[in-house]
Amino acid sequence: xxxxxxxxxxxxxxxxxxxxxxxxxxxxxxxxxxxxxxxxxxxxxxxxxxxxxxxxxxxxxxxxxxxxxxxxxxxxxxxxxxxxxxxxxxxxxxxxxxxxxxxxxxxxxxxxxxxxxxxxxxxxxxxxxxxxxxxxxxxxxxxxxxxxxxxxxxxxxxxxxxxxxxxxxxxxxxxxxxxxxxxxxxxxxxxxxxxxxxxxxxxxxxxxxxxxxxxxxxxxxxxxxxxxxxxxxxxxxxxxxxxxxxxxxxxxxxxxxxxxxxxxxxxxxxxxxxxxx
Amino acid sequence: xxxxxxxxxxxxxxxxxxxxxxxxxxxxxxxxxxxxxxxxxxxxxxxxxxxxxxxxxxxxxxxxxxxxxxxxxxxxxxxxxxxxxxxxxxxxxxxxxxxxxxxxxxxxxxxxxxxxxxxxxxxxxxxxxxxxxxxxxxxxxxxxxxxxxxxxxxxxxxxxxxxxxxxxxxxxxxxxxxxxxxxxxxxxxxxxxxxxxxxxxxxxxxxxxxxxxxxxxxxxxxxxxxxxxxxxxxxxxxxxxxxxxxxxxxxxxxxxxxxxxxxxxxxxxxxxxxxxxxxxxxxxxxxxxxxxxxxxxxxxxxxxxxxxxxxxxxxxxxxxxx
Numbered sequence: 001x002x003x004x005x006x007x008x009x010x011x012x013x014x015x016x017x018x019x020x021x022x023x024x025x026x027x028x029x030x031x032x033x034x035x036x037x038x039x040x041x042x043x044x045x046x047x048x049x050x051x052x053x054x055x056x057x058x059x060x061x062x063x064x065x066x067x068x069x070x071x072x073x074x075x076x077x078x079x080x081x082x083x084x085x086x087x088x089x090x091x092x093x094x095x096x097x098x099x100x101x102x103x104x105x106x107x108x109x110x111x112x113x114x115x116x117x118x119x120x121x122x123x124x125x126x127x128x129x130x131x132x133x134x135x136x137x138x139x140x141x142x143x144x145x146x147x148x149x150x151x152x153x154x155x156x157x158x159x160x161x162x163x164x165x166x167x168x169x170x171x172x173x174x175x176x177x178x179x180x181x182x183x184x185x186x187x188x189x190x191x192x193x194x195x196x197x198x199x200x201x202x203x204x205x206x207x208x209x210x211x212x213x214x215x216x217x218x219x220x221x222x223x224x225x226x227x228x229x230x231x232x233x234x235x236x237x238x239x240x241x242x243x244x245x246x247x248x249x250x251x252x253x254x255x256x257x258x259x260x261x262x263x264x265x266x267x268x269x270x271x272x273x274x275x276x277x
Numbered sequence: 278x279x280x281x282x283x284x285x286x287x288x289x290x291x292x293x294x295x296x297x298x299x300x301x302x303x304x305x306x307x308x309x310x311x312x313x314x315x316x317x318x319x320x321x322x323x324x325x326x327x328x329x330x331x332x333x334x335x336x337x338x339x340x341x342x343x344x345x346x347x348x349x350x351x352x353x354x355x356x357x358x359x360x361x362x363x364x365x366x367x368x369x370x371x372x373x374x375x376x377x378x379x380x381x382x383x384x385x386x387x388x389x390x391x392x393x394x395x396x397x398x399x400x401x402x403x404x405x406x407x408x409x410x411x412x413x414x415x416x417x418x419x420x421x422x423x424x425x426x427x428x429x430x431x432x433x434x435x436x437x438x439x440x441x442x443x444x445x446x447x448x449x450x451x452x453x454x455x456x457x458x459x460x461x462x463x464x465x466x467x468x469x470x471x472x473x474x475x476x477x478x479x480x481x482x483x484x485x486x487x488x489x490x491x492x493x494x495x496x497x498x499x500x501x502x503x504x505x506x507x508x509x510x511x512x513x514x515x516x517x518x519x520x521x522x523x524x525x526x527x528x529x530x531x532x533x534x535x536x537x538x539x540x541x542x543x544x545x546x547x548x549x550x551x552x553x554x555x556x557x558x559x560x561x562x563x564x565x566x567x568x569x570x571x572x573x574x575x576x577x578x579x580x581x582x583x584x585x586x587x588x589x590x591x592x593x594x595x596x597x598x599x
Contacts, residue, residue: 126346130353160346
């Protein structure tokens with residue numbers, strides 16, 4: 001395995017992942033860039049900063065950490081990472097958005113590295129709890145890292161999993177909430193729900209760490225802390241939908257829109273120039 | 278291959294054994310030999326499970342009254358090398374968590390067996406929330422699901438073995454109480470049905486509790502009963518293609534009988550086969566009316582208002598023979 005990247009390298013890698021996702025979206029004429037960009041830095045940290053114990057050459061190794069994501073519409077960031085890691089080819093990557101092609105708008109286990117068939121929200125935290133339970137039964141060291149959307153936390157099954165994992169003290173479970181404050185149609189000005197979220201989760205027996213989800217120092221510190229915890233850990237990552245492209249940041253429109261013309265030029269420029277500097 | 282005859286001693290043992298015990302005792306033996314087997318329940322008990330919990334505490338967990346989480350945990354365990362049995366009351370473990378079953382178990386073909394107790398009207402005084410009459414229809418809608426409905430201790434035990442060997446998504450709907458053994462030879466329960474009486478002009482295709490009931494009715498009909506075919510359909514999905522030639526084509530009239538909604542269960546399965554086939558077999562579907570029963574009474578009473586009590590069945594059979 002390659003050594004973990006520096007913070008600057010991670011930032012460059014994140015820009016590259018965003019650019020790849022942009023190009024795939026433009027090629028296909030479809031994609032969810034806003035919600036992809038809000039969690040890109042979190043995904044890059046997991047895959048490039050030695051957080052996940054994963055061997056790209058052996059994605060089925062039973063000792064691996066498991067990574068699951070609820071908001072599978074952020075798949076383009078993962079496809080880009082899998083391509084970079086040699087798990088899928090450029091040819092396969094370019095099948096995104098092609099009828100009958102290998103890569104769809106949601107993740108499925110036919111793609112190497114994908115653990116779970118996404119599409120329906122609210123399930124992955126409980127599945128992650130099952131994985132952590134299996135690890136404990138087998139006295140194995142692997143953990144389940146689970147990325148959730150903030151809008152997804154309205155699903156009742158998320159709370160069934162929070163209650164269970166806290167009760168069982170499943171230290172092998174790490175949840176990461178991509179708190180981008182936007183759902184498909186609306187702004188989540190739901191501060192009554194989220195302001196007290198860390199304390200709500202803690203009251204169920206979890207550790208909760210609140211961070212800036214675009215600051216790699218904070219992201220890495222949170223993951224390292226989560227790995228050492230004797231409890232299940234929830235990382236509440238405050239993020240910006242569309243992060244990385246100025247005109248997309250914080251806009252509901254970019255949940256599922258494709259830039260063209262001048263906007264596309266600006267997006268390409270912002271994602272390329274910084275990376276080259 | 279000649280099937281081995283069941284000894285009278287084994288027959289007596291099976292006939293005296295509660296169906297749940299037959300199933301769970303077999304799961305106990307399987308789990309003892311296979312440490313990857315994990316048993317989860319949503320706070321549902323059974324006497325025979327206490328031994329499992331006591332002897333294999335690391336393979337047993339009551340996860341509390343949370344069916345969606347029950348299935349999600351099962352999925353996570355199965356993704357990590359476990360073979361899971363998830364146990365609860367039939368309507369709750371199939372309907373409260375339908376999407377979890379469809380997406381998290383079946384779309385990934387994980388080795389999880391959902392075990393539902395409370396088939397049909399067996400939770401007699403608890404109202405329509407507890408009636409297990411829509412569990413089979415709803416599970417049938419999932420392409421990858423294997424659906425089993427044992428009718429005696431022998432089939433319950435055999436199906437437990439079967440689902441463990443298969444390692445696929447399965448739903449097993451079990452009953453409580455003792456039942457007569459509906460077979461004379463040992464069976465590996467791979468075909469999906471047992472021919473109890475050879476198909477005749479009139480053949481009853483029954484499943485679960487009703488297989489046992491109708492066998493009793495036939496035995497009381499004298500020589501008429503001997504002419505009536507009886508097939509116990511213990512695996513509702515997938516259905517072996519031979520079923521058409523073995524059961525439907527030789528029969529002028531098929532009567533389906535289930536303690537389940539008349540819509541979506543074996544009545545519908547057989548109707549589809551007849552409609553798509555070349556036979557001119559007449560079909561009579563018996564089961565629970567297509568409605569929710571906001572009523573309270575004994576299991577027998579529910580059978581009588583649906584025309585599937587012993588007396589009504591005998592009458593229907595006599596009419597069909599005319």
